[in-house]
Ligand SMILES: Nc1ncnc2c1ncn2[C@@H]1O[C@H](COP(=O)(O)OP(=O)(O)O)[C@@H](O)[C@H]1O
């Protein structure tokens with residue numbers, strides 16, 4: 001029953017004369033835990049922006065569950081099940097934490113259900129993620145870890161088949177990193193395909209079944225965590241010559 | 242459902258009250274001034290659907306209002322069209338312009354969108370000034386048809402404006418409580434996040450700009466019969482653009498009642514000032530009050546009432 005397969009083929013993205021992505025291809029299988037790493041500015045967020053539809057592409061194809069989604073608007077991709085979280089959290093600041101989740105429940109998770117049902121379901125999600133005590137506060141009153149959790153909770157509320165988490169752990173303590181990891185593992189057990197973008201090596205290595213490494217907009221290595229650790233090109237990209 | 246029924250009753254009560262007021266034979270000046278205040282209820286409510294709910298600040302309110310007025314003038318000159326037709330047509334034409342600026346939001350956000358709407362207003366005024374059929378730069382005199390309802394045009398127009406104000410507020414009330422309103426609020430907070438959470442942001446923005454434009458046109462359509470002499474500088478008056486923005490900001494932009502409060506307070510104050518001091522003072526009053534609110538009570542009167550002790 002698991003879906004969520006993502007195929008990216010020859011994806012190119014330019015900003016003016018600068019090529020941020022140069023023919024990137026990847027194939028994320030249904031139910032897989034996939035890691036995407038690379039130095040700062042290597043194009044990871046840009047790749048996610050293209051996949052989620054926030055940016056248009058300058059070449060290449062994106063297929064989700066066999067369907068070409070290269071040209072459809074972002075909100076429709078979300079409804080199909082491609083959901084991303086933001087590296088810099090973008091909560092709906094005028095709403096409570098609970099209301100933040102009602103938006104995707106209402107708009108993305110299909111049938112505009114009765115509001116009461118949405119609220120109950122939002123509360124369930126907050127409970128799973130350990131944010132239920134903050135349900136009725138505004139995002140401005142959240143700590144950094146809570147903000148990251150809200151970002152994930154809101155993505156969960158959109159009922160993803162493929163969840164793309166963009167540096168959900170940056171700036172967190174190691175205990176908090178484990179918290180988020182546990183949540184992502186649990187989501188994956190439920191059949192959700194996950195792409196994790198992360199700088200914290202310990203986390204990506206532990207989480208991912210397969211990893212791709214981007215450098216200056218091009219994939220330079222792909223393999224299991226063990227293969228990646230031993231790859232000299234990766235070492236060079238990260239540590240310089 | 243109970244609340245909807247209650248809202249319906251209130252609306253009806255206001256309209257009936259308006260008709261009763263119109264049949265009371267108090268000083269005509271009362272209706273004359275009341276019309277302006279009610280017109281601002283429509284204008285402020287319409288502006289707020291886009292500016293307050295969706296967060297797109299329209300500086301070109303005058304253009305939409307004037308387009309409603311000039312559509313009416315055209316239809317009066319060409320066909321002697323009856324008032325209900327004028328109102329509907331004025332709304333539709335301005336709604337179409339609203340749809341147009343909706344597409345601008347694809348490229349222009351924040352202050353750039355606002356500047357574009359201001360520019361639009363200037364362009365439209367220039368076009369009208371050069372269109373002689375509707376009076377061009379020197380303006381046009383509109384002759385009211387004889388024997389209107391309530392025996393007097395001012396009383397009739399006052400009653401019509403009561404109905405339009407109720408209609409506009411009802412529309413805002415419905416939007417606010419619907420999934421559309423929640424979607425607009427999401428995109429006001431973060432358009433990117435809203436889109437990524439499944440909100441069809443473009444469609445909602447087009448809806449907001451169109452409805453807002455429609456209601457602004459509706460507010461402007463009876464204007465020719467109200468003043469009987471229309472020139473571009475009166476229909477495109479800066480007052481509309483400034484008040485449309487100031488009234489919701491003073492009342493509070495997040496709920497339907499905010500623009501109503503702002504329009505009634507500021508509109509009445511301006512009417513009083515016009516009589517007692519001078520009409521030149523109007524914009525000054527608005528400016529001072531607006532600055533005071535932006536600094537001291539950014540959430541408007543509604544915000545003050547909700548959180549009496551501040552934060
Ligand atoms: N909207 C944009 N306009 C211009 N350049 C951009 C834009 N977004 C990203 N870039 C550039 O593209 C490159 C890749 O950025 P990004 O995808 O954010 O990297 P990463 O997420 O891997 O750190 C960087 O050089 C960045 O400056």
Ligand SMILES: [Mg+2]
Pocket residue numbers: 044045046087
């Ligand atoms: Mg990034």
